[in-house]
Amino acid sequence: MKTGHIVGSLVVLLTLTAATMLNGQSGQESAQVVARVSGADLTLTDLQQFESGKLLQAQYQFYLNERKALEELIDNRLLADEARKKGIPLDQLLETEVYKGVKDPTEDQLEVYYEGLDTQDSFESVHDDVLQHIRELRRNKARAAYVEQLRKQAAINIELMPPSAQVDIAKAYTHGATGAPVVLVEFADYQCPYCQKVNSQIQQLKKEYGDKLTVVFKDFPLPMHHGSEKAAEASRCAGEQGKFWEYHDVLFYSKLTELDALKEHARVLKLDGDRFDTCLDSGAEAAAVKKDFDEAKSLGLTGTPSFFVNGHFFSGVVDYAALKDIVNQQLNALAAQRPQISQR
Template structure:
């Protein structure tokens, strides 16, 4: 394995954490000269004048506050992406240095040899049962046409599982190296506060609040559910999880599914219905949504009236607006005490932020 290929593997593991979601594409001074620097650019005071124009000969002013108010959502998204890039870049730099050091420690010629020994050589071929499971899941989620057979897509599944296995082995190696090296991330976290309103698990006074924006038709959101459940179980009463709706425009059934979940919430069955939807992502048509309600023992007359009336559409729209203002452009998106985490990332990424937050409260 060449030096270039080892860098590609490192990059692939880091890049994989980007491709884990469904996406759609202050200083008190008024004088800009005294504004503080933030991220290499001047963060102006809200009343700082950034432009002028004339109407009927009278000069009109545009303030920084007016400007950012107009383009607040894309600015928030840009800030989030920049923070993600900085965090991934720092993580990648540290991993690369640790891999080089470990190879040298073991007396190996280079990092390629270490990655071959720990990743390539330890990655097993997927079993028939694993291949069948992926095929069945894709079928159930409506991601494959009914006429497509296992044999037709088996090569692609084998390739996908093989690459996934290598990423997991590589990530396990990197996590082990970072743990032994006592890595500390000192990069300041940018916080974006979003209102924690909606169906919730955990005590109101929990030291950690996770606000999740999700889409019931997004496969990455379904995958993230498993991770979130693990995190909530591990931290118990230290974590409060709040769910907010963010159905994406290209997921045709997602808006009505979100409304259905809100209708179920009226009957104190949100989380049961939430789990039912994620377990049946290939069955999110209106008739399916009503059947799920019946299966869970809801008052179907009340539920059906709620769903058919569209009375929950405004609630869903309000959640989406809050998400857009916070820079959400894809799902799932999480705000852990205001710290942004995007995509179906490993539980370790949640735990890293949560542990850091808890340590500050001691």
Template sequence: MIFRVFISLAILCALNGLGNGPALADDASSVVARVAGRPLTRDELEQKEAADLLQARYKYYLAEKAALDKLIDQELVDDEARREKVTVDQLLENHAGKQVKDPTEDQLEVFYEGLQSDQPYSAVRGQILDHIRQLRRTKAGLAYIKDLRKKANVHIALEPPAVSIGAIDAPTTGPSDASVKIIEFADYQCPYCKKVSPELKQLVDGTFAGKASLTFADFPLPMHHNAEKAAEAARCAGEQGKYWEYHDALFNNQSSLEVSDLKARAETLKLNPQKFGQCLDSGGQAPAIAKTAAAGKKLGMTGTPSFLINGHFISGATDSETLRDVIEQELASPDHHQTKTAANNQ
């Protein structure tokens, strides 16, 4: 019963949180307001308030995607229960519940110590046991549903919100004619950017080699005082043909981003120290970085990492699985991604 309740409540909560959602976009020339007799069109609204609208649409997309995922899982479980001619509760008990093992006494005692409870162990042991059992049963149920999903033919058509953006003057790796163009707005002091960096590299150079490209658009955040100079340093290294090597080195050691550290790192990578130093000290790369940051701010970006995948907006501490899913979705819709790619190159 617990698995059925868990799934059903999650679906209902997600769907109820959606409300009616945003209305479908009207014709760009349609009038949405009149000010002193002068019409304001939807196109004007989209252009002048793009930042606020993109963030709102992304929040709605996340809620809608969460609801859709739960609905898909429920459909898969229902289908499997019908196939095996059992109830959903029986299905989940047979494939997940029976595999759950009780914790050992040592594990229970360790959990008790972490509670810092005033009650003696003997008094709360039963509650701890029930709690851990429930956690394990829920985890096993979710793992079973995930396995069902892997085996099923599930195609997601729901897409993140999309925007058009002009050409970004920033370093790019991957083929220039890639079917999927990824623009990452990132900060060298951002821990989430560091985490996703090797995962992005694997996606672009490995999983989707020849099909995807990555543009690193500098977006140094105000609270990260060394991020802007680190971004300049990476571009200075790029003048000597080692941008991506330097880029990786910066993420490998985020704790050493003072100017002296940046120059020492250049020597480690066997760059010409005098040329690198002159580039970094002059601040000649600062305008280019300011330009990419301004492009991100115009779209309403406030944090890193943020991504545009063929124009589709993804933000926050995104994992490689989410990025891979969006890339695969783009590759599965050639007409769609060609249109988006053309829009990005305008």
């Protein structure tokens, strides 16, 4: 077994998570018959298991819409609670507290805004509409700032989870403690600018959460990035000499993936140059890279970076706050599952 590779308990963690958390379905829902073929039942579990790649993206889009609606519901609840605390109607809270500092634009400001519009209508004919539009923009900004302060004072625990899928991490390179409560799997491309940006944030995440977090890397070299597949092979060749993560970081920081640069990185990291070159030139790691790529396609992934946190999928351009949010969500969910010890 290679140094740094995942071992048994971590595999069990993700497998159980994916198998038992199909979008929060109960056992009865998972056993629901969705079709019958020649007298044989096909259940919702069958659909999830064998066609998950075709469903994951659609489920994720639905989750994003649900999450957006949930955030709006939380905001509205916080405002309603604040109005009750002050003993006033919500409309009065908005007018006297939230919008109290909002001023209407001056006529000069309205004219400047009008000049930027692509319209043949006269300023006089659109004056009231422009005024109302800017007024709403400023009120929405004031409301968002007020709600943000309420959120900082409130205890909010989001339990709505993204969709989940089973990811094979048995032979993947990992960084972190075996058996960590949170496992973050990243499918990435070394030439992807978003992956390059998020790498430093993942580094920060590992420092902040320590033994609570294990990071797993999976290759997903996109076809439009012609050097990314060879770069993925190169990182694995470095891994054969025990320096996968060091080489992985050099690729993201340097953004140099030409063949000569790939070999030079190996020298900078003081690897056995001849052994590295033989590995890279022979394509010894090409099959392993293709295996990750094929898995990404079977999961329905369409871009990088794509993440699975304890089996739960999310993707796209994410910032550090979003990464922390989903890690904390998993830690809170696991803490809630632990049996409570009675106090005597």
